[in-house]
Amino acid sequence: MNNNLIVAQSGGPTAAINSSLAGVCSAAVKSPQIGQVYGSVHGIQGVIKDQFIEFTDWDDTALDRLAKTPAMYLGSCRFKLPEPSEDEELYKTIFDRFESMHIGYFIYIGGNDSMDTVVKLSAYAKAHNKQISIAGVPKTIDNDLIITDHTPGFGSAAKYVANTVREVAYDTYIYDTKSVTIIEIMGRDAGWLTTASALARTKSSPAPHLIYLPEVAFSKDNFIEDVKKNLERYKNIVVAVSEGIHDKSGNYISADTTYSDRFGHSQLSGAGRILENLVKDRLGVKVRSIELNVLQRCAGHIVSKTDFTEAFAQGEYAVTHSLTGASGFMSAIRRISDSPYRTELFAVDVADVANKAKPVPESFINEYGNNVTKSAVDYLTPLIQGEAAADFENGVVDYLPVLHLVHHRI
Amino acid sequence: MNNNLIVAQSGGPTAAINSSLAGVCSAAVKSPQIGQVYGSVHGIQGVIKDQFIEFTDWDDTALDRLAKTPAMYLGSCRFKLPEPSEDEELYKTIFDRFESMHIGYFIYIGGNDSMDTVVKLSAYAKAHNKQISIAGVPKTIDNDLIITDHTPGFGSAAKYVANTVREVAYDTYIYDTKSVTIIEIMGRDAGWLTTASALARTKSSPAPHLIYLPEVAFSKDNFIEDVKKNLERYKNIVVAVSEGIHDKSGNYISADTTYSDRFGHSQLSGAGRILENLVKDRLGVKVRSIELNVLQRCAGHIVSKTDFTEAFAQGEYAVTHSLTGASGFMSAIRRISDSPYRTELFAVDVADVANKAKPVPESFINEYGNNVTKSAVDYLTPLIQGEAAADFENGVVDYLPVLHLVHHRI
Numbered sequence: 001m002n003n004n005l006i007v008a009q010s011g012g013p014t015a016a017i018n019s020s021l022a023g024v025c026s027a028a029v030k031s032p033q034i035g036q037v038y039g040s041v042h043g044i045q046g047v048i049k050d051q052f053i054e055f056t057d058w059d060d061t062a063l064d065r066l067a068k069t070p071a072m073y074l075g076s077c078r079f080k081l082p083e084p085s086e087d088e089e090l091y092k093t094i095f096d097r098f099e100s101m102h103i104g105y106f107i108y109i110g111g112n113d114s115m116d117t118v119v120k121l122s123a124y125a126k127a128h129n130k131q132i133s134i135a136g137v138p139k140t141i142d143n144d145l146i147i148t149d150h151t152p153g154f155g156s157a158a159k160y161v162a163n164t165v166r167e168v169a170y171d172t173y174i175y176d177t178k179s180v181t182i183i184e185i186m187g188r189d190a191g192w193l194t195t196a197s198a199l200a201r202t203k204s205s206p207a208p209h210l211i212y213l214p215e216v217a218f219s220k221d222n223f224i225e226d227v228k229k230n231l232e233r234y235k236n237i238v239v240a241v242s243e244g245i246h247d248k249s250g251n252y253i254s255a256d257t258t259y260s261d262r263f264g265h266s267q268l269s270g271a272g273r274i275l276e277n278l279v280k281d282r283l284g285v286k287v288r289s290i291e292l293n294v295l296q297r298c299a300g301h302i303v304s305k306t307d308f309t310e311a312f313a314q315g316e317y318a319v320t321h322s323l324t325g326a327s328g329f330m331s332a333i334r335r336i337s338d339s340p341y342r343t344e345l346f347a348v349d350v351a352d353v354a355n356k357a358k359p360v361p362e363s364f365i366n367e368y369g370n371n372v373t374k375s376a377v378d379y380l381t382p383l384i385q386g387e388a389a390a391d392f393e394n395g396v397v398d399y400l401p402v403l404h405l406v407h408h409r410i
Numbered sequence: 411m412n413n414n415l416i417v418a419q420s421g422g423p424t425a426a427i428n429s430s431l432a433g434v435c436s437a438a439v440k441s442p443q444i445g446q447v448y449g450s451v452h453g454i455q456g457v458i459k460d461q462f463i464e465f466t467d468w469d470d471t472a473l474d475r476l477a478k479t480p481a482m483y484l485g486s487c488r489f490k491l492p493e494p495s496e497d498e499e500l501y502k503t504i505f506d507r508f509e510s511m512h513i514g515y516f517i518y519i520g521g522n523d524s525m526d527t528v529v530k531l532s533a534y535a536k537a538h539n540k541q542i543s544i545a546g547v548p549k550t551i552d553n554d555l556i557i558t559d560h561t562p563g564f565g566s567a568a569k570y571v572a573n574t575v576r577e578v579a580y581d582t583y584i585y586d587t588k589s590v591t592i593i594e595i596m597g598r599d600a601g602w603l604t605t606a607s608a609l610a611r612t613k614s615s616p617a618p619h620l621i622y623l624p625e626v627a628f629s630k631d632n633f634i635e636d637v638k639k640n641l642e643r644y645k646n647i648v649v650a651v652s653e654g655i656h657d658k659s660g661n662y663i664s665a666d667t668t669y670s671d672r673f674g675h676s677q678l679s680g681a682g683r684i685l686e687n688l689v690k691d692r693l694g695v696k697v698r699s700i701e702l703n704v705l706q707r708c709a710g711h712i713v714s715k716t717d718f719t720e721a722f723a724q725g726e727y728a729v730t731h732s733l734t735g736a737s738g739f740m741s742a743i744r745r746i747s748d749s750p751y752r753t754e755l756f757a758v759d760v761a762d763v764a765n766k767a768k769p770v771p772e773s774f775i776n777e778y779g780n781n782v783t784k785s786a787v788d789y790l791t792p793l794i795q796g797e798a799a800a801d802f803e804n805g806v807v808d809y810l811p812v813l814h815l816v817h818h819r820i
Contacts, residue, residue, distance in 0.1 A: 204811035401614035
């Protein structure tokens with residue numbers, strides 16, 4: 001009887017992805033219908049290479065500590081699964097492994113590229129009458145998956161961005177001289193995370209004064225005019241920009257677009273630095289750029305409790321929905337209302353989600369393309385609510401020890 | 411009777427400097443010997459320009475919120491007070507203001523340059539028989555003041571560095587490919603804050619694998635050899651570098667202009683970015699650099715309770731010691747033991763402290779100059795202990811509103 005489960009993680013890390021992993025393991029360990037619970041090391045590659053750990057005997061205390069640990073406990077991969085027609089052998093290896101390990105459930109936690117793997121594996125399973133449920137749990141700080149209201153990992157990254165932009169703003173206010181501070185935020189094609197900078201604002205702290213997203217064609221001239229106008233009114237201004245801002249011809253503002261990764265994504269670095277130099281050249285004002293870098297996706301010490309809880313629940317849901325016999329789905333979240341914030345989980349056909357992207361909608365962006373609207377703030381606010389207290393030991397956050405590769409022969 | 415008090419802040423911001431301000435105000439407001447308590451806006455310049463706010467009626471709740479707010483509530487200045495011989499008029503302006511406002515106590519919270527102001531003002535007061543006590547309270551994330559064991563603001567910045575390096579390390583471990591991550595930490599002349607990266611280590615997470623300080627002449631060749639050696643043993647290595655690392659001739663690594671952007675402009679970048687390009691060129695391995703930037707000095711959401719408490723106490727001490735008739739001193743801290751951590755406050759002649767700097771001692775650096783010793787860890791560990799919980803409102807840290815310039819005519 002194939003009633004064992006494999007869970008794996010893939011794509012970029014987030015502060016909440018291990019909460020989804022803990023949710024999967026928690027539901028699986030507690031289900032009488034599921035036997036052994038395995039974690040595949042380095043995503044689907046662990047299945048191919050036969051590298052697993054066991055979660056079967058993890059209790060709630062261990063799973064809670066797992067949930068609070070950022071990055072990816074099981075390790076990730078950036079492996080684009082070929083079509084079966086391109087490499088039938090690979091599919092045979094994977095499904096033979098499933099068979100020999102008596103796997104009835106495979107759950108993949110990841111972003112857009114990972115959902116592509118879920119699509120391919122579930123289609124193959126169906127076409128070849130394999131008795132296995134293949135499901136996805138979303139995660140991405142980019143929040144760019146369609147159909148689902150938002151993605152686990154985004155709320156925590158958004159909370160980090162909001163808090164950090166507020167703290168940087170306070171840092172800028174102290175001198176009695178004009179200054180411009182440019183904060184570069186992750187987001188290659190979608191500006192969701194940059195919109196979250198708007199949550200930094202208070203009655204006395206208007207920062208960020210300007211917000212630029214990849215959804216709007218970026219004009220250096222307009223940008224300089226925007227900065228000038230704001231400097232007439234404010235002493236210290238803060239500008240939030242997505243790493244992926246580009247001009248109307250699609251050219252990235254960042255310096256180096258000549259190199260691409262394996263998925264064909266341009267490697268970006270330095271939109272903030274480019275704009276810093278532009279402001280210095282054109283306006284001669286004191287200017288600094290700050291790149292939030294990986295800190296916005298790995299800061300487990302300041303995660304959103306809402307995100308953390310939802311990430312866990314979506315992991316659980318993938319298991320319970322798989323137990324109904326469903327396959328080829330991704331767990332998703334539907335928003336019922338903003339205030340009070342109410343949501344429900346549902347399953348979406350993963351083929352409808354994979355390889356598509358959701359940009360920030362026009363209604364969230366102001367008419368000048370240099371700020372976000374109240375609708376954006378209303379959408380974002382519930383997602384960063386609550387603090388999931390980190391555990392500290394000896395003054396530093398206490399995370400689960402890093403997994404050293406353990407190879408269990410089954 | 412001159413029994414009013416002015417407090418001011420100067421230099422770069424820290425997450426704990428408002429805790430010292432709150433300590434000064436708390437002691438002053440509670441003392442029956444002190445009348446009005448004024449805050450000078452933008453350091454000594456507020457005294458010159460007649461710009462003050464009043465703290466006299468602030469209660470403990472308000473002061474507690476002030477203490478928890480990062481950056482500088484009163485605003486800062488970068489004003490080097492000239493010698494009296496260079497600008498006697500300026501001194502007359504300052505001391506006339508003190509006289510007209512019946513000031514008996516002036517307390518300046520700041521770093522090395524600010525202590526120079528305390529030296530000059532207290533010497534002038536003594537030479538001209540002015541009945542005013544002039545005192546300093548130290549603050550600097552650089553921890554480079556002499557005589558005092560450590561400086562308020564350093565512990566919180568060190569805690570931020572330790573936590574962030576650990577979280578970044580977790581982020582680096584997820585892929586099954588070799589990688590080098592270089593984290594650039596503040597510290598132009600002294601590497602104290604970079605030493606704190608060592609506190610990120612756990613039994614399973616050896617990051618940072620290498621640590622480079624400005625106290626040791628930096629060799630690019632040795633650095634590349636160090637990285638190579640570590641890559642033989644570890645898959646993902648993390649390197650912590652001070653922004654101020656320089657070669658044996660004193661040339662800053664960050665001044666290296668070998669690298670230019672695609673327009674041929676020399677890239678003015680940090681030491682981390684220079685080393686990133688060096689590793690890419692020489693070793694061809696996946697490499698990323700991260701500049702912690704101002705985040706390490708303004709992250710009020712993750713401050714050290716020890717630092718926070720000591721910063722407050724040193725503010726209080728400056729007031730109570732001034733009340734004994736002392737002038738021209740800086741409050742300082744003496745360490746009695748590491749474990750248990752015990753300290754006592756004392757006063758030091760500010761002329762002995764100003765314009766001098768304390769480097770990281772040789773005993774804290776290993777023989778190869780690429781790591782720190784157990785002595786360094788023993789020294790640092792007590793300083794980051796405890797968490798001073800931030801207050802959150804609507805998902806974001808709730809700080810005191812930014813001071814809009816208020817001009818009280820006295």
